[in-house]
Amino acid sequence: MSDEKPGKGDPEGAAQKTPEPSGVDLARVALRAAKEQARARGDAAQQKKQARRGGLRSGARADGRDPLPLGSAINRLITERGWETPAAVGGVMGRWPQIVGDDLAKHCVPQKYDEDERVLTVQCDSTAWATQLRLMAPQLVARLNEDLGHGTVRLLKVLGPNGPAQRFGPLRAPGSTGPGDTYG
Numbered sequence: 001m002s003d004e005k006p007g008k009g010d011p012e013g014a015a016q017k018t019p020e021p022s023g024v025d026l027a028r029v030a031l032r033a034a035k036e037q038a039r040a041r042g043d044a045a046q047q048k049k050q051a052r053r054g055g056l057r058s059g060a061r062a063d064g065r066d067p068l069p070l071g072s073a074i075n076r077l078i079t080e081r082g083w084e085t086p087a088a089v090g091g092v093m094g095r096w097p098q099i100v101g102d103d104l105a106k107h108c109v110p111q112k113y114d115e116d117e118r119v120l121t122v123q124c125d126s127t128a129w130a131t132q133l134r135l136m137a138p139q140l141v142a143r144l145n146e147d148l149g150h151g152t153v154r155l156l157k158v159l160g161p162n163g164p165a166q167r168f169g170p171l172r173a174p175g176s177t178g179p180g181d182t183y184g
Contacts (some may be wrong), residue, residue: 118154
C-alpha cells in the first residue's frame with residue numbers, strides 16, 4: 001500500500017479516533033436501524049398491495065368513478081363530447097393579441113366561430129381597421145390554421161363598426177323596421 005501514517009485518510013486511522021458505541025448509544029443505533037428497516041418493509045408491502053389492486057381506486061374494481069387529475073378529466077370530457085375544435089378556437093380567442101399583434105388586437109376583436117361553416121367573425125372598431133384586416137385575411141387564416149390544424153378556419157368574416165342604435169319613438173307603427181322601411 002502507501003507509506004502514509006495511520007489516521008490520515010485511511011479507514012484504520014478513523015476507526016482508532018472514534019470510539020465504538022456502547023451501552024445506551026448502541027441501543028439507540030440498533031433501535032434507529034430497526035425502525036428504518038420496519039418502515040422500508042411497510043412501504044414495500046404497501047406498494048405491493050397497491051400494485052396488486054391497480055393503484056388508488058374508489059371501490060373493489062376499477063371503473064369510471066375513480067378519481068382523475070383535473071387536466072385528465074377535462075381532456076377526457078373534451079374528447080368524449082367532440083369539443084376539440086371549439087376548445088382550440090376558444091384558446092385562440094384568448095390568445096388573440098399574441099396571434100395578430102398588439103396593434104391589431106386593440107382595434108379588432110374575435111366575436112364568434114361557426115364550426116359548421118368554419119368561419120371566424122371579427123369585429124373592428126373602425127372602417128380603416130376593417131379594411132386593413134380584410135387585406136390581411138389570407139395571411140391571418142393561414143396563421144390560424146397553422147396553430148389550430150389545417151382547415152379549421154376557412155374564412156375570416158370582418159365586420160365594421162356598428163352604426164348608432166335605432167331609436168324608436170312612442171308613435172311607432174307595429175311591424176315597421178324604423179324610418180328606413182318606406183324607402184324601396
